[in-house]
Amino acid sequence: MSLNLELVNITKRFGPTLANDHVSITAHGGEIHALLGENGAGKSTLMSILSGRYQPDVGEIRLSGEPVRFTSPAHALARGVGMVHQRFMLVDAFTVAENVCLAAGGSPLLDLKAEAARIRELSDRFGLDADPDRPVHTLSMGERQRVEILKLLRLGARVLIFDEPTSVLTPTEIERFCQVLKTLRQEGRAIVFITHKLEEALELSDRISILRRGRLVAHTTPAEAGGKRNLARMMVGREVIFAIDKPAVEPGPEVLRLEGLTGGGDPARPAFSGVDLALRRGEVLAVVGVAGNGQTELAEALAGLAPLTAGSVSFEGARHEAKAWAAAPKDALAYVPEDRHHEGSVPELSMTHNYLLTRLSAFTRGLLLDWTGGAEATRKAIERFAIKAEGPHQPSGELSGGNLQKLLLARELSRLPSVLVVQQPTQGLDIGASEDVWKSLLEAREHAGVLLVTGDLTEALTLADRVAVIFAGRILGVADVSDPDQVARISPMMAGVRQ
Amino acid sequence: MNDFAFLLSLTLKSSMAVLLAAQGEVLSERAGVINLGQEGMMLMGAFIGYLVGYLTGNAALAFAAAGLVGSLLALLHGFFAIRLGANQLLSGIALSILGAGLANFMGRGFIGKPGLRVGEWPIPVLSDLPMVGKAVFGQNALVYVAVLVTVAMWFALSRTRWGLTVRACGENPTAADAMGAPVIRTRFTAVALGGFLSGMAGAYLSLVFTPGWKEGISAGQGWIAVAIVIFSGWRPLGALAGSLFFGFLSALQFFSQATGNNVVPLYILRILPYVLTILTLSFAAALGRRGRAPAGLGKPFFREH
Numbered sequence: 148m149s150l151n152l153e154l155v156n157i158t159k160r161f162g163p164t165l166a167n168d169h170v171s172i173t174a175h176g177g178e179i180h181a182l183l184g185e186n187g188a189g190k191s192t193l194m195s196i197l198s199g200r201y202q203p204d205v206g207e208i209r210l211s212g213e214p215v216r217f218t219s220p221a222h223a224l225a226r227g228v229g230m231v232h233q234r235f236m237l238v239d240a241f242t243v244a245e246n247v248c249l250a251a252g253g254s255p256l257l258d259l260k261a262e263a264a265r266i267r268e269l270s271d272r273f274g275l276d277a278d279p280d281r282p283v284h285t286l287s288m289g290e291r292q293r294v295e296i297l298k299l300l301r302l303g304a305r306v307l308i309f310d311e312p313t314s315v316l317t318p319t320e321i322e323r324f325c326q327v328l329k330t331l332r333q334e335g336r337a338i339v340f341i342t343h344k345l346e347e348a349l350e351l352s353d354r355i356s357i358l359r360r361g362r363l364v365a366h367t368t369p370a371e372a373g374g375k376r377n378l379a380r381m382m383v384g385r386e387v388i389f390a391i392d393k394p395a396v397e398p399g400p401e402v403l404r405l406e407g408l409t410g411g412g413d414p415a416r417p418a419f420s421g422v423d424l425a426l427r428r429g430e431v432l433a434v435v436g437v438a439g440n441g442q443t444e445l446a447e448a449l450a451g452l453a454p455l456t457a458g459s460v461s462f463e464g465a466r467h468e469a470k471a472w473a474a475a476p477k478d479a480l481a482y483v484p485e486d487r488h489h490e491g492s493v494p495e496l497s498m499t500h501n502y503l504l505t506r507l508s509a510f511t512r513g514l515l516l517d518w519t520g521g522a523e524a525t526r527k528a529i530e531r532f533a534i535k536a537e538g539p540h541q542p543s544g545e546l547s548g549g550n551l552q553k554l555l556l557a558r559e560l561s562r563l564p565s566v567l568v569v570q571q572p573t574q575g576l577d578i579g580a581s582e583d584v585w586k587s588l589l590e591a592r593e594h595a596g597v598l599l600v601t602g603d604l605t606e607a608l609t610l611a612d613r614v615a616v617i618f619a620g621r622i623l624g625v626a627d628v629s630d631p632d633q634v635a636r637i638s639p640m641m642a643g644v645r646q
Numbered sequence: 647m648n649d650f651a652f653l654l655s656l657t658l659k660s661s662m663a664v665l666l667a668a669q670g671e672v673l674s675e676r677a678g679v680i681n682l683g684q685e686g687m688m689l690m691g692a693f694i695g696y697l698v699g700y701l702t703g704n705a706a707l708a709f710a711a712a713g714l715v716g717s718l719l720a721l722l723h724g725f726f727a728i729r730l731g732a733n734q735l736l737s738g739i740a741l742s743i744l745g746a747g748l749a750n751f752m753g754r755g756f757i758g759k760p761g762l763r764v765g766e767w768p769i770p771v772l773s774d775l776p777m778v779g780k781a782v783f784g785q786n787a788l789v790y791v792a793v794l795v796t797v798a799m800w801f802a803l804s805r806t807r808w809g810l811t812v813r814a815c816g817e818n819p820t821a822a823d824a825m826g827a828p829v830i831r832t833r834f835t836a837v838a839l840g841g842f843l844s845g846m847a848g849a850y851l852s853l854v855f856t857p858g859w860k861e862g863i864s865a866g867q868g869w870i871a872v873a874i875v876i877f878s879g880w881r882p883l884g885a886l887a888g889s890l891f892f893g894f895l896s897a898l899q900f901f902s903q904a905t906g907n908n909v910v911p912l913y914i915l916r917i918l919p920y921v922l923t924i925l926t927l928s929f930a931a932a933l934g935r936r937g938r939a940p941a942g943l944g945k946p947f948f949r950e951h
Binding site for chain 1: 805806807808809810811813814817818820821822824825826827940941
């Protein structure tokens with residue numbers, strides 16, 4: 148029977164979050180299969196199940212028709228299913244040959260010369276161009292990736308899974324990688340790669356599966372996909388699912404103005420450039436884009452966490468040059484980062500601790516912290532935001548994602564900021580928690596302008612008054628949500644099409 | 647015997663305890679576990695080695711018992727450092743204190759009692775060589791064992807699959823785990839074997855070097871072994887060189903005492919190894935940053951889920 152790997156009806160739940168909901172896909176030998184979806188859509192979970200890291204709650208995996216259960220990545224690899232992680236699993240201090248040897252097993256005495264010969268042979272056959280004697284820490288990211296591929300091939304992998312394979316590569320390296328994938332396909336291997344880049348899926352793959360919020364929403368081929376625009380629509384979802392009450396708020400004065408803002412990433416290749424945006428009190432301005440187009444860096448730079456190289460930020464009646472912004476006073480700017488578990492909070496500390504982290508000045512009496520007042524304020528926040536928790540003393544790491552997000556919002560809103568920057572506020576949250584978060588964001592308009600960075604178009608259209616689309620670090624356009632014609636232009640712009 | 651041969655012989659004799667302990671520490675640290683309990687393991691090894699020698703008169707048994715007690719103490723450290731992911735420095739220091747206290751407590755009644763004394767074991771023919779023959783090949787058996795251990799350690803770490811696994815666990819346990827290496831088991835094995843060598847190192851002191859039991863018999867050699875490991879760049883052959891250097895400094899003391907030749911004042915010679923140890927440990931962080939320390943050294947490993 149020909150090589151194929153089927154995932155049938157896979158369901159995986161983490162606490163209240165349904166990461167994969169009855170997903171079925173099949174990877175065939177001699178084919179490249181792209182798994183497309185936004186961050187948090189459940190792609191990585193699905194591939195972790197495929198490669199033996201997680202066990203599915205429901206569903207089954209079949210390898211060439213035969214049901215299999217992979218108990219560990221090593222077990223999956225023994226059956227010929229291997230994964231190249233986004234973070235490479237290589238020992239930097241070892242040479243290529245030593246790394247391969249470590250993975251490949253064999254006789255008790257090392258024979259690195261024989262291994263090197265085998266590596267050269269595989270390397271030539273698949274065009275991997277790997278020098279077995281070079282230490283890994285001297286290799287570029289692209290070379291390291293090829294070593295990972297080599298490792299899998301050496302171990303006899305027939306199904307190769309790649310997690311965001313191009314995210315760490317330079318454009319030349321990406322071209323190189325595509326060549327390697329095509330060679331692998333020619334040799335009859337089955338390839339699955341996870342991506343959120345539409346062009347890649349269209350150019351490289353034979354089949355495309357699209358995941359959104361844990362569910363398989365479409366299964367197509369590059370020919371049938373109907374172009375980038377359609378693919379983007381399927382990936383982010385356009386229909387407004389939840390009608391939530393959005394009271395009108397009279398727009399107030401302008402609270403934030405960005406002019407020609409450039410920065411993020413390394414100075415030679417800024418993550419975003421020439422960004423002009425203005426935000427008024429009482430409005431929600433969404434910045435949407437497919438992940439990796441500079442929106443994360445833009446939000447971080449506004450919070451003072453990423454460098455700015457050119458342009459200016461006007462805030463609180465003062466105009467700050469790009470380089471001076473990081474050090475400018477930002478008491479009235481609140482920021483809720485994308486990674487609520489590690490960047491937005493300290494999981495080991497109590498809720499009170501976490502609540503006080505950005506509010507230290509308000510809860511300091513002389514040299515001492517006002518713990519009683521802090522705990523009281525946290526308790527009130529728990530009540531007001533309906534956070535499910537044992538009490539202010541509970542470590543915030545024990546909270547579910549939704550409750551933690553509500554705590555962070557409560558904390559930031561209690562500062563009565565004039566600008567609130569939020570990133571992916573409902574990523575990974577269930578519907579109930581998402582709605583609570585949305586309500587809080589709408590309430591924040593009373594005293595603030597809200598800059599909402601999101602990859603979820605539904606969320607942007609539900610909350611925002613205006614939607615700015617960012618592509619390759621530039622704002623391609625700003626659409627007024629009340630104008631259907633302008634809204635229709637958002638999806639194409641997310642794929643880089645300007646009309 | 648001429649002065650040179652005398653000095654060489656003394657150097658070898660004085661280096662072996664520190665050499666064995668350093669090899670044990672090299673193994674443990676290459677697997678990613680710092681064990682600062684060297685002093686405690688050596689003292690317990692010294693006492694148990696002395697005790698078993700005193701009771702049985704059997705040198706092999708005495709060394710085996712000393713090694714085992716070293717292993718047991720090392721496994722205690724391993725339990726905290728590897729299984730529970732505790733701070734390795736603290737756990738190691740605690741082990742040092744525990745071993746020293748326990749050895750002193752149990753050994754109180756034995757101070758000054760003559761025990762087993764392991765004599766020299768000249769190798770035929772080689773020891774009759776002119777000049778250095780007697781100094782190098784007329785040594786006690788443990789000197790040969792320690793040198794063999796060093797060569798074996800070098801071979802195991804650089805030429806065997808097990809050594810590759812040990813190094814991978816010390817460099818990047820997450821990657822090692824992903825490649826199917828048993829990280830926890832490998833770390834425990836390395837720590838236990840390292841402890842065995844430290845225990846033997848202690849017994850060398852109480853059975854060969856200065857036979858008999860006295861409190862603080864190791865005189866800080868456990869710490870010197872740790873310093874040598876860092877100074878040697880975590881390499882078995884480097885540790886041999888470092889140990890010989892330490893042995894040479896010690897030998898100079900005996901030499902100048904024996905010959906009355908005081909070119910360098912004796913008290914300077916006495917403090918020199920300790921000063922060098924303190925300097926090495928002070929710059930340990932900087933030496934580590936030069937990229938020679940195992941990248942995963944001191945970091946507990948747990949599989950993330």
